Amino acid sequence: MSEVLQNNSAKLPKNTPQMRTIDVAVVGGGIAGKACALGLAQLGLQTIQIAPDLGQTVPAPQGEQWGQRIYAFSPSTQKLLAHLQIWDAVDHSRMQPVRDMRIFGDRGEKHDQLHLSAFEAGTPQLAWIGESNVIEHTLDQALRFQNKLERINDAVENIQVDSDGATLHLANGSTLRALLVVAADGANSPLRSELGISTTEESYLQSAVVANWICTNAHLETAYQWFLPGGDIVAMLPLPNKQVSMVWSTSPENAAELLKLDQAAWTEKFSSIANGEIVKQLGSLTLNSTPAAFPLRRVRASRFIGPDDNPKVALIGDAAHVMHPLAGQGLNLGLRDVATLLHILSKRESFRLPNDKVLLRRYERQRQGDTSALLWVTDKLKKLFSASSGTEKQLRNWGLGLVNRSHFIKRRLIERALGDADFE
Numbered sequence: 001m002s003e004v005l006q007n008n009s010a011k012l013p014k015n016t017p018q019m020r021t022i023d024v025a026v027v028g029g030g031i032a033g034k035a036c037a038l039g040l041a042q043l044g045l046q047t048i049q050i051a052p053d054l055g056q057t058v059p060a061p062q063g064e065q066w067g068q069r070i071y072a073f074s075p076s077t078q079k080l081l082a083h084l085q086i087w088d089a090v091d092h093s094r095m096q097p098v099r100d101m102r103i104f105g106d107r108g109e110k111h112d113q114l115h116l117s118a119f120e121a122g123t124p125q126l127a128w129i130g131e132s133n134v135i136e137h138t139l140d141q142a143l144r145f146q147n148k149l150e151r152i153n154d155a156v157e158n159i160q161v162d163s164d165g166a167t168l169h170l171a172n173g174s175t176l177r178a179l180l181v182v183a184a185d186g187a188n189s190p191l192r193s194e195l196g197i198s199t200t201e202e203s204y205l206q207s208a209v210v211a212n213w214i215c216t217n218a219h220l221e222t223a224y225q226w227f228l229p230g231g232d233i234v235a236m237l238p239l240p241n242k243q244v245s246m247v248w249s250t251s252p253e254n255a256a257e258l259l260k261l262d263q264a265a266w267t268e269k270f271s272s273i274a275n276g277e278i279v280k281q282l283g284s285l286t287l288n289s290t291p292a293a294f295p296l297r298r299v300r301a302s303r304f305i306g307p308d309d310n311p312k313v314a315l316i317g318d319a320a321h322v323m324h325p326l327a328g329q330g331l332n333l334g335l336r337d338v339a340t341l342l343h344i345l346s347k348r349e350s351f352r353l354p355n356d357k358v359l360l361r362r363y364e365r366q367r368q369g370d371t372s373a374l375l376w377v378t379d380k381l382k383k384l385f386s387a388s389s390g391t392e393k394q395l396r397n398w399g400l401g402l403v404n405r406s407h408f409i410k411r412r413l414i415e416r417a418l419g420d421a422d423f424e
Ligand SMILES: Cc1cc2nc3c(=O)[nH]c(=O)nc-3n(C[C@H](O)[C@H](O)[C@H](O)COP(=O)(O)OP(=O)(O)OC[C@H]3O[C@@H](n4cnc5c(N)ncnc54)[C@H](O)[C@@H]3O)c2cc1C
Pocket: 027, 028, 029, 030, 031, 032, 033, 050, 051, 052, 053, 070, 071, 072, 073, 154, 155, 156, 157, 184, 185, 186, 187, 190, 208, 210, 247, 294, 295, 316, 317, 318, 319, 325, 327, 328, 329, 330, 331, 332, 333, 334
Protein backbone atom coordinates (compact mmCIF):
# COMPACT_ATOMS: atom_id res chain seq x y z
CA MET A 1 0.00 0.00 0.00
CA SER A 2 1.54 3.30 -0.99
CA GLU A 3 1.71 6.19 1.40
CA VAL A 4 2.45 9.84 0.69
CA LEU A 5 4.81 11.01 3.40
CA GLN A 6 4.44 14.71 2.78
CA ASN A 7 1.89 16.80 1.04
CA ASN A 8 -0.94 14.79 -0.49
CA SER A 9 -1.03 16.66 -3.79
CA ALA A 10 1.59 14.39 -5.35
CA LYS A 11 -0.45 11.22 -5.21
CA LEU A 12 -2.43 11.09 -8.39
CA PRO A 13 -5.41 8.77 -8.40
CA LYS A 14 -5.65 6.04 -10.99
CA ASN A 15 -6.57 7.29 -14.48
CA THR A 16 -6.56 10.97 -13.53
CA PRO A 17 -7.71 12.79 -16.67
CA GLN A 18 -5.48 15.87 -16.26
CA MET A 19 -2.29 14.55 -14.87
CA ARG A 20 0.02 17.13 -13.31
CA THR A 21 3.57 16.94 -14.59
CA ILE A 22 6.27 17.46 -11.98
CA ASP A 23 9.86 18.41 -12.85
CA VAL A 24 11.75 15.35 -11.59
CA ALA A 25 10.86 11.95 -10.14
CA VAL A 26 13.69 10.25 -8.22
CA VAL A 27 13.11 6.49 -8.04
CA GLY A 28 15.03 4.91 -5.15
CA GLY A 29 15.51 5.53 -1.45
CA GLY A 30 19.18 4.66 -0.90
CA ILE A 31 21.80 7.32 -0.15
CA ALA A 32 22.21 8.24 -3.84
CA GLY A 33 18.44 8.72 -4.27
CA LYS A 34 18.10 10.72 -1.07
CA ALA A 35 21.03 13.01 -1.81
CA CYS A 36 19.78 13.57 -5.36
CA ALA A 37 16.18 14.33 -4.27
CA LEU A 38 17.48 16.81 -1.70
CA GLY A 39 19.75 18.56 -4.19
CA LEU A 40 17.03 18.80 -6.86
CA ALA A 41 14.51 20.27 -4.39
CA GLN A 42 17.16 22.75 -3.23
CA LEU A 43 17.57 23.83 -6.87
CA GLY A 44 13.87 24.74 -6.83
CA LEU A 45 12.76 21.85 -9.04
CA GLN A 46 9.44 20.27 -8.06
CA THR A 47 10.61 16.79 -7.08
CA ILE A 48 8.98 13.52 -6.05
CA GLN A 49 10.96 10.68 -4.51
CA ILE A 50 9.47 7.20 -4.76
CA ALA A 51 10.70 4.01 -3.05
CA PRO A 52 9.14 1.18 -1.06
CA ASP A 53 11.41 1.86 1.93
CA LEU A 54 10.63 5.53 2.60
CA GLY A 55 7.96 4.66 5.17
CA GLN A 56 10.11 5.39 8.19
CA THR A 57 12.93 7.86 8.67
CA VAL A 58 16.20 6.11 9.53
CA PRO A 59 16.81 6.51 13.30
CA ALA A 60 20.04 8.16 14.46
CA PRO A 61 22.55 5.43 15.35
CA GLN A 62 23.39 5.44 19.06
CA GLY A 63 25.18 3.38 21.68
CA GLU A 64 28.14 1.04 21.73
CA GLN A 65 26.97 -1.38 19.04
CA TRP A 66 27.68 -0.03 15.58
CA GLY A 67 25.67 -0.72 12.43
CA GLN A 68 26.56 -3.44 9.94
CA ARG A 69 26.86 -1.13 6.95
CA ILE A 70 30.03 0.88 7.44
CA TYR A 71 31.42 2.91 4.54
CA ALA A 72 34.52 4.87 3.65
CA PHE A 73 33.35 8.33 2.61
CA SER A 74 35.73 10.19 0.32
CA PRO A 75 36.37 13.96 0.28
CA SER A 76 34.21 14.20 -2.88
CA THR A 77 31.28 12.86 -0.80
CA GLN A 78 32.08 15.31 1.98
CA LYS A 79 32.04 18.12 -0.59
CA LEU A 80 28.60 17.08 -1.90
CA LEU A 81 27.15 16.74 1.61
CA ALA A 82 28.55 20.16 2.54
CA HIS A 83 27.01 21.60 -0.63
CA LEU A 84 23.66 20.08 0.41
CA GLN A 85 24.20 21.74 3.82
CA ILE A 86 24.09 18.53 5.79
CA TRP A 87 27.76 17.75 6.50
CA ASP A 88 27.79 19.93 9.64
CA ALA A 89 24.62 18.20 10.89
CA VAL A 90 26.20 14.73 10.65
CA ASP A 91 27.06 13.19 14.05
CA HIS A 92 30.85 13.52 13.82
CA SER A 93 31.39 11.61 17.06
CA ARG A 94 30.49 8.53 14.94
CA MET A 95 32.78 9.41 12.01
CA GLN A 96 36.47 8.50 12.02
CA PRO A 97 38.86 10.50 9.83
CA VAL A 98 41.50 8.33 8.12
CA ARG A 99 45.01 9.83 8.05
CA ASP A 100 46.93 6.83 6.69
CA MET A 101 46.36 3.76 4.54
CA ARG A 102 48.62 0.72 4.68
CA ILE A 103 48.29 -2.00 2.08
CA PHE A 104 50.23 -5.25 2.43
CA GLY A 105 51.11 -7.80 -0.25
CA ASP A 106 50.64 -11.56 0.06
CA ARG A 107 54.27 -12.75 0.37
CA GLY A 108 54.71 -11.58 3.93
CA GLU A 109 57.86 -9.62 2.97
CA LYS A 110 58.62 -6.36 4.68
CA HIS A 111 58.98 -4.29 1.51
CA ASP A 112 55.74 -5.51 -0.11
CA GLN A 113 53.67 -2.68 1.21
CA LEU A 114 52.21 0.62 0.19
CA HIS A 115 51.77 3.50 2.60
CA LEU A 116 49.54 6.44 1.66
CA SER A 117 49.54 9.36 4.05
CA ALA A 118 47.33 12.44 4.28
CA PHE A 119 50.29 14.40 5.61
CA GLU A 120 52.43 13.51 2.59
CA ALA A 121 49.56 14.38 0.24
CA GLY A 122 49.00 17.73 1.95
CA THR A 123 45.38 16.98 2.88
CA PRO A 124 43.86 16.80 6.41
CA GLN A 125 42.45 13.30 5.86
CA LEU A 126 42.16 10.69 3.13
CA ALA A 127 38.58 9.65 3.98
CA TRP A 128 36.09 9.21 6.83
CA ILE A 129 34.72 5.90 8.04
CA GLY A 130 31.19 5.83 9.44
CA GLU A 131 27.84 4.09 9.46
CA SER A 132 25.59 4.35 6.45
CA ASN A 133 22.74 5.19 8.85
CA VAL A 134 24.50 8.30 10.16
CA ILE A 135 24.36 9.80 6.67
CA GLU A 136 20.90 8.39 5.86
CA HIS A 137 19.45 9.76 9.10
CA THR A 138 20.86 13.25 8.44
CA LEU A 139 19.57 13.19 4.87
CA ASP A 140 16.10 12.15 6.11
CA GLN A 141 16.05 15.08 8.54
CA ALA A 142 16.89 17.54 5.77
CA LEU A 143 14.40 15.98 3.33
CA ARG A 144 11.54 16.54 5.79
CA PHE A 145 11.85 20.31 5.43
CA GLN A 146 11.90 20.67 1.64
CA ASN A 147 8.73 22.31 0.38
CA LYS A 148 9.58 21.42 -3.23
CA LEU A 149 9.76 17.72 -2.36
CA GLU A 150 7.13 15.04 -1.91
CA ARG A 151 7.93 11.44 -0.96
CA ILE A 152 5.91 8.38 -1.85
CA ASN A 153 6.37 5.08 -0.07
CA ASP A 154 5.80 2.69 -2.98
CA ALA A 155 7.53 0.80 -5.80
CA VAL A 156 7.52 1.86 -9.44
CA GLU A 157 6.17 -0.98 -11.58
CA ASN A 158 6.83 0.41 -15.04
CA ILE A 159 7.73 3.45 -17.06
CA GLN A 160 6.61 4.83 -20.41
CA VAL A 161 8.72 7.47 -22.08
CA ASP A 162 7.49 9.87 -24.77
CA SER A 163 8.80 13.04 -26.37
CA ASP A 164 7.68 15.27 -23.44
CA GLY A 165 8.62 13.20 -20.41
CA ALA A 166 7.88 9.93 -18.65
CA THR A 167 4.88 8.31 -17.00
CA LEU A 168 5.49 6.13 -13.97
CA HIS A 169 3.03 3.47 -12.89
CA LEU A 170 3.22 2.66 -9.20
CA ALA A 171 2.44 -0.63 -7.48
CA ASN A 172 -0.74 0.81 -5.91
CA GLY A 173 -2.13 1.54 -9.38
CA SER A 174 -1.59 5.30 -9.39
CA THR A 175 0.31 7.15 -12.10
CA LEU A 176 2.77 10.03 -12.05
CA ARG A 177 4.16 12.19 -14.79
CA ALA A 178 7.60 13.81 -14.72
CA LEU A 179 9.74 15.72 -17.19
CA LEU A 180 12.83 13.85 -15.99
CA VAL A 181 13.21 10.57 -14.10
CA VAL A 182 16.32 9.78 -12.06
CA ALA A 183 16.81 6.03 -11.67
CA ALA A 184 18.50 5.48 -8.28
CA ASP A 185 16.91 2.06 -7.90
CA GLY A 186 20.04 0.07 -7.10
CA ALA A 187 22.19 -2.65 -8.65
CA ASN A 188 19.24 -4.62 -10.08
CA SER A 189 17.59 -1.41 -11.33
CA PRO A 190 14.11 -2.36 -12.61
CA LEU A 191 13.98 0.95 -14.54
CA ARG A 192 17.24 0.12 -16.32
CA SER A 193 15.76 -3.20 -17.44
CA GLU A 194 12.46 -1.59 -18.46
CA LEU A 195 14.34 0.85 -20.68
CA GLY A 196 16.33 -2.00 -22.24
CA ILE A 197 19.69 -0.55 -21.16
CA SER A 198 22.12 -3.47 -21.33
CA THR A 199 24.83 -4.13 -18.76
CA THR A 200 28.16 -5.89 -18.59
CA GLU A 201 28.18 -7.96 -15.43
CA GLU A 202 30.58 -10.33 -13.77
CA SER A 203 30.29 -12.16 -10.48
CA TYR A 204 33.57 -12.09 -8.53
CA LEU A 205 32.62 -15.46 -6.99
CA GLN A 206 33.37 -13.78 -3.69
CA SER A 207 31.36 -12.50 -0.75
CA ALA A 208 32.35 -9.75 1.65
CA VAL A 209 32.06 -10.68 5.32
CA VAL A 210 31.64 -7.55 7.42
CA ALA A 211 31.92 -7.21 11.21
CA ASN A 212 32.99 -4.61 13.77
CA TRP A 213 35.68 -5.25 16.38
CA ILE A 214 37.04 -3.55 19.48
CA CYS A 215 40.85 -3.63 19.38
CA THR A 216 43.32 -3.38 22.24
CA ASN A 217 45.93 -1.42 20.25
CA ALA A 218 45.31 2.11 18.94
CA HIS A 219 44.45 1.92 15.23
CA LEU A 220 46.36 5.17 14.65
CA GLU A 221 43.59 6.48 12.35
CA THR A 222 44.89 4.03 9.77
CA ALA A 223 42.96 1.94 7.26
CA TYR A 224 44.73 -1.41 6.80
CA GLN A 225 44.33 -3.82 3.93
CA TRP A 226 45.95 -7.23 3.57
CA PHE A 227 45.98 -9.22 0.33
CA LEU A 228 46.12 -12.89 1.31
CA PRO A 229 47.44 -15.80 -0.79
CA GLY A 230 44.54 -17.25 -2.83
CA GLY A 231 42.80 -13.94 -3.52
CA ASP A 232 41.18 -13.07 -0.17
CA ILE A 233 41.39 -9.43 0.91
CA VAL A 234 40.99 -8.31 4.53
CA ALA A 235 40.41 -4.61 5.22
CA MET A 236 40.33 -3.20 8.75
CA LEU A 237 38.91 0.31 8.75
CA PRO A 238 39.29 2.56 11.79
CA LEU A 239 36.24 3.70 13.77
CA PRO A 240 35.95 5.91 16.86
CA ASN A 241 36.29 4.34 20.34
CA LYS A 242 39.11 1.93 19.45
CA GLN A 243 36.95 0.01 17.01
CA VAL A 244 37.63 -1.28 13.51
CA SER A 245 35.26 -2.38 10.79
CA MET A 246 36.32 -5.50 8.88
CA VAL A 247 35.55 -6.22 5.22
CA TRP A 248 36.87 -9.68 4.34
CA SER A 249 36.39 -10.60 0.67
CA THR A 250 36.54 -14.35 0.22
CA SER A 251 34.92 -17.31 -1.54
CA PRO A 252 31.21 -17.81 -0.72
CA GLU A 253 32.12 -21.16 0.93
CA ASN A 254 34.67 -19.58 3.24
CA ALA A 255 32.29 -16.67 3.92
CA ALA A 256 29.69 -19.19 5.12
CA GLU A 257 32.34 -20.76 7.41
CA LEU A 258 33.44 -17.36 8.77
CA LEU A 259 29.84 -16.50 9.67
CA LYS A 260 29.77 -19.56 11.96
CA LEU A 261 32.88 -18.66 13.99
CA ASP A 262 32.63 -17.77 17.66
CA GLN A 263 34.96 -15.33 19.42
CA ALA A 264 37.60 -17.97 20.25
CA ALA A 265 37.66 -19.25 16.66
CA TRP A 266 38.00 -15.69 15.31
CA THR A 267 40.95 -15.03 17.63
CA GLU A 268 42.61 -18.17 16.34
CA LYS A 269 41.83 -17.16 12.74
CA PHE A 270 43.36 -13.69 13.06
CA SER A 271 46.56 -15.02 14.53
CA SER A 272 46.95 -17.52 11.68
CA ILE A 273 46.44 -15.22 8.65
CA ALA A 274 48.57 -12.42 7.15
CA ASN A 275 51.57 -13.74 9.12
CA GLY A 276 49.96 -12.56 12.35
CA GLU A 277 50.24 -8.93 11.15
CA ILE A 278 46.59 -8.10 11.95
CA VAL A 279 47.11 -8.92 15.61
CA LYS A 280 50.52 -7.23 15.61
CA GLN A 281 48.97 -3.99 14.39
CA LEU A 282 45.62 -3.97 16.21
CA GLY A 283 46.15 -6.22 19.27
CA SER A 284 43.43 -8.65 20.26
CA LEU A 285 40.05 -8.14 18.66
CA THR A 286 36.64 -8.55 20.34
CA LEU A 287 33.57 -8.95 18.16
CA ASN A 288 31.17 -5.99 18.49
CA SER A 289 28.48 -6.74 15.87
CA THR A 290 26.76 -9.64 14.18
CA PRO A 291 28.85 -10.57 11.11
CA ALA A 292 27.04 -10.47 7.75
CA ALA A 293 28.00 -11.41 4.17
CA PHE A 294 27.29 -9.67 0.84
CA PRO A 295 27.89 -11.23 -2.62
CA LEU A 296 30.30 -9.23 -4.79
CA ARG A 297 30.03 -8.41 -8.47
CA ARG A 298 30.87 -5.85 -11.10
CA VAL A 299 28.09 -4.21 -13.13
CA ARG A 300 28.30 -1.47 -15.67
CA ALA A 301 25.33 -0.06 -17.57
CA SER A 302 26.05 0.52 -21.26
CA ARG A 303 24.29 3.92 -21.10
CA PHE A 304 23.78 6.38 -18.24
CA ILE A 305 20.68 7.80 -19.93
CA GLY A 306 17.77 6.30 -21.79
CA PRO A 307 16.02 5.48 -23.97
CA ASP A 308 18.57 5.98 -26.79
CA ASP A 309 16.50 8.04 -29.21
CA ASN A 310 14.74 10.24 -26.70
CA PRO A 311 16.40 10.19 -23.26
CA LYS A 312 14.24 11.28 -20.33
CA VAL A 313 15.88 9.10 -17.67
CA ALA A 314 19.29 9.43 -15.96
CA LEU A 315 20.86 6.51 -14.09
CA ILE A 316 22.80 7.25 -10.90
CA GLY A 317 24.55 5.16 -8.20
CA ASP A 318 24.46 1.38 -8.28
CA ALA A 319 21.82 1.52 -11.04
CA ALA A 320 24.69 2.69 -13.29
CA HIS A 321 27.71 0.86 -11.78
CA VAL A 322 28.66 -1.65 -9.09
CA MET A 323 32.26 -2.47 -8.15
CA HIS A 324 34.36 -4.58 -5.79
CA PRO A 325 34.57 -2.90 -2.36
CA LEU A 326 38.37 -3.21 -2.15
CA ALA A 327 38.77 0.51 -2.81
CA GLY A 328 35.66 1.52 -0.78
CA GLN A 329 34.43 3.68 -3.66
CA GLY A 330 31.02 2.38 -4.89
CA LEU A 331 28.82 4.89 -3.11
CA ASN A 332 31.36 7.69 -3.48
CA LEU A 333 31.23 7.20 -7.25
CA GLY A 334 27.41 7.23 -7.11
CA LEU A 335 27.43 10.49 -5.19
CA ARG A 336 29.73 11.98 -7.83
CA ASP A 337 26.96 11.10 -10.35
CA VAL A 338 24.62 13.13 -8.14
CA ALA A 339 27.06 16.05 -7.94
CA THR A 340 27.48 16.13 -11.72
CA LEU A 341 23.75 15.94 -12.43
CA LEU A 342 23.01 18.74 -9.94
CA HIS A 343 25.78 20.87 -11.40
CA ILE A 344 24.52 20.42 -14.98
CA LEU A 345 20.92 21.18 -14.02
CA SER A 346 21.89 24.21 -11.96
CA LYS A 347 23.94 25.68 -14.83
CA ARG A 348 21.42 24.93 -17.57
CA GLU A 349 20.57 27.66 -20.02
CA SER A 350 17.25 29.35 -19.18
CA PHE A 351 15.56 28.02 -22.32
CA ARG A 352 16.31 24.36 -21.51
CA LEU A 353 13.91 22.13 -19.57
CA PRO A 354 15.52 19.73 -17.05
CA ASN A 355 14.96 16.85 -19.50
CA ASP A 356 16.64 18.53 -22.46
CA LYS A 357 18.67 15.86 -24.26
CA VAL A 358 21.67 18.17 -24.50
CA LEU A 359 21.80 18.23 -20.69
CA LEU A 360 21.35 14.48 -20.39
CA ARG A 361 24.08 13.81 -22.93
CA ARG A 362 26.34 16.23 -21.05
CA TYR A 363 25.66 14.23 -17.89
CA GLU A 364 26.47 10.92 -19.54
CA ARG A 365 29.66 12.24 -21.15
CA GLN A 366 30.92 13.70 -17.89
CA ARG A 367 30.36 10.49 -15.92
CA GLN A 368 31.96 8.05 -18.38
CA GLY A 369 35.63 8.72 -17.58
CA ASP A 370 35.48 8.59 -13.77
CA THR A 371 33.32 5.43 -13.87
CA SER A 372 35.45 3.59 -16.42
CA ALA A 373 38.70 4.42 -14.61
CA LEU A 374 37.48 3.30 -11.19
CA LEU A 375 35.78 0.13 -12.44
CA TRP A 376 38.93 -0.75 -14.41
CA VAL A 377 41.37 -0.16 -11.53
CA THR A 378 39.33 -2.07 -8.91
CA ASP A 379 38.71 -4.93 -11.31
CA LYS A 380 42.37 -5.24 -12.35
CA LEU A 381 43.64 -5.00 -8.77
CA LYS A 382 41.19 -7.65 -7.66
CA LYS A 383 42.26 -9.97 -10.50
CA LEU A 384 45.98 -9.31 -10.12
CA PHE A 385 45.79 -10.29 -6.46
CA SER A 386 43.70 -13.41 -7.20
CA ALA A 387 46.09 -14.75 -9.85
CA SER A 388 48.11 -17.69 -8.61
CA SER A 389 51.08 -17.88 -11.01
CA GLY A 390 54.53 -17.18 -9.56
CA THR A 391 55.17 -14.34 -12.02
CA GLU A 392 51.97 -12.54 -11.16
CA LYS A 393 52.62 -13.01 -7.48
CA GLN A 394 56.05 -11.47 -7.82
CA LEU A 395 54.78 -8.68 -10.02
CA ARG A 396 52.00 -7.54 -7.69
CA ASN A 397 54.17 -7.55 -4.59
CA TRP A 398 57.05 -5.86 -6.37
CA GLY A 399 54.51 -3.35 -7.76
CA LEU A 400 53.34 -2.37 -4.28
CA GLY A 401 56.92 -1.66 -3.19
CA LEU A 402 57.65 0.22 -6.41
CA VAL A 403 54.60 2.47 -6.09
CA ASN A 404 55.51 3.03 -2.45
CA ARG A 405 58.86 4.47 -3.50
CA SER A 406 57.34 6.82 -6.09
CA HIS A 407 56.07 10.03 -4.59
CA PHE A 408 54.58 11.01 -7.95
CA ILE A 409 52.48 7.84 -8.43
CA LYS A 410 51.35 7.96 -4.81
CA ARG A 411 50.08 11.52 -5.24
CA ARG A 412 48.15 10.50 -8.39
CA LEU A 413 46.68 7.51 -6.52
CA ILE A 414 45.59 9.71 -3.64
CA GLU A 415 44.10 12.29 -6.00
CA ARG A 416 42.02 9.54 -7.61
CA ALA A 417 40.94 8.17 -4.21
CA LEU A 418 39.93 11.65 -3.00
CA GLY A 419 37.81 12.12 -6.13
CA ASP A 420 36.43 15.43 -7.26
CA ALA A 421 32.91 16.75 -7.15
CA ASP A 422 31.91 19.60 -9.38
CA PHE A 423 29.55 22.38 -8.24
CA GLU A 424 30.38 25.96 -8.87
C1 LIG B 1 30.58 -5.09 1.53
C2 LIG B 1 30.43 -3.76 0.87
C3 LIG B 1 31.16 -2.68 1.31
C4 LIG B 1 31.03 -1.44 0.70
N1 LIG B 1 31.80 -0.40 1.16
C5 LIG B 1 31.72 0.79 0.54
C6 LIG B 1 32.52 1.88 1.00
O1 LIG B 1 33.31 1.75 1.94
N2 LIG B 1 32.42 3.08 0.35
C7 LIG B 1 31.57 3.25 -0.71
O2 LIG B 1 31.54 4.35 -1.28
N3 LIG B 1 30.78 2.23 -1.15
C8 LIG B 1 30.83 1.02 -0.56
N4 LIG B 1 30.03 0.00 -0.99
C9 LIG B 1 29.07 0.24 -2.09
C10 LIG B 1 27.73 0.82 -1.57
O3 LIG B 1 27.16 -0.08 -0.64
C11 LIG B 1 26.74 1.04 -2.73
O4 LIG B 1 27.40 1.64 -3.81
C12 LIG B 1 25.58 1.94 -2.31
O5 LIG B 1 24.91 1.43 -1.18
C13 LIG B 1 24.56 2.11 -3.45
O6 LIG B 1 23.60 3.09 -3.11
P1 LIG B 1 22.39 3.41 -4.09
O7 LIG B 1 21.59 4.50 -3.42
O8 LIG B 1 22.86 3.61 -5.47
O9 LIG B 1 21.51 2.05 -4.14
P2 LIG B 1 20.76 1.25 -2.98
O10 LIG B 1 21.23 1.61 -1.63
O11 LIG B 1 20.79 -0.18 -3.37
O12 LIG B 1 19.24 1.79 -3.07
C14 LIG B 1 18.35 1.38 -4.09
C15 LIG B 1 16.96 1.92 -3.74
O13 LIG B 1 16.07 1.68 -4.84
C16 LIG B 1 14.84 1.22 -4.32
N5 LIG B 1 14.12 0.48 -5.36
C17 LIG B 1 14.44 -0.70 -5.93
N6 LIG B 1 13.50 -1.04 -6.84
C18 LIG B 1 12.57 -0.04 -6.84
C19 LIG B 1 11.37 0.20 -7.55
N7 LIG B 1 10.90 -0.67 -8.45
N8 LIG B 1 10.69 1.33 -7.30
C20 LIG B 1 11.13 2.24 -6.41
N9 LIG B 1 12.27 2.06 -5.69
C21 LIG B 1 12.96 0.94 -5.91
C22 LIG B 1 15.24 0.37 -3.12
O14 LIG B 1 14.14 0.16 -2.26
C23 LIG B 1 16.30 1.29 -2.51
O15 LIG B 1 15.69 2.29 -1.74
C24 LIG B 1 30.15 -1.27 -0.40
C25 LIG B 1 29.39 -2.36 -0.86
C26 LIG B 1 29.54 -3.60 -0.24
C27 LIG B 1 28.74 -4.77 -0.75
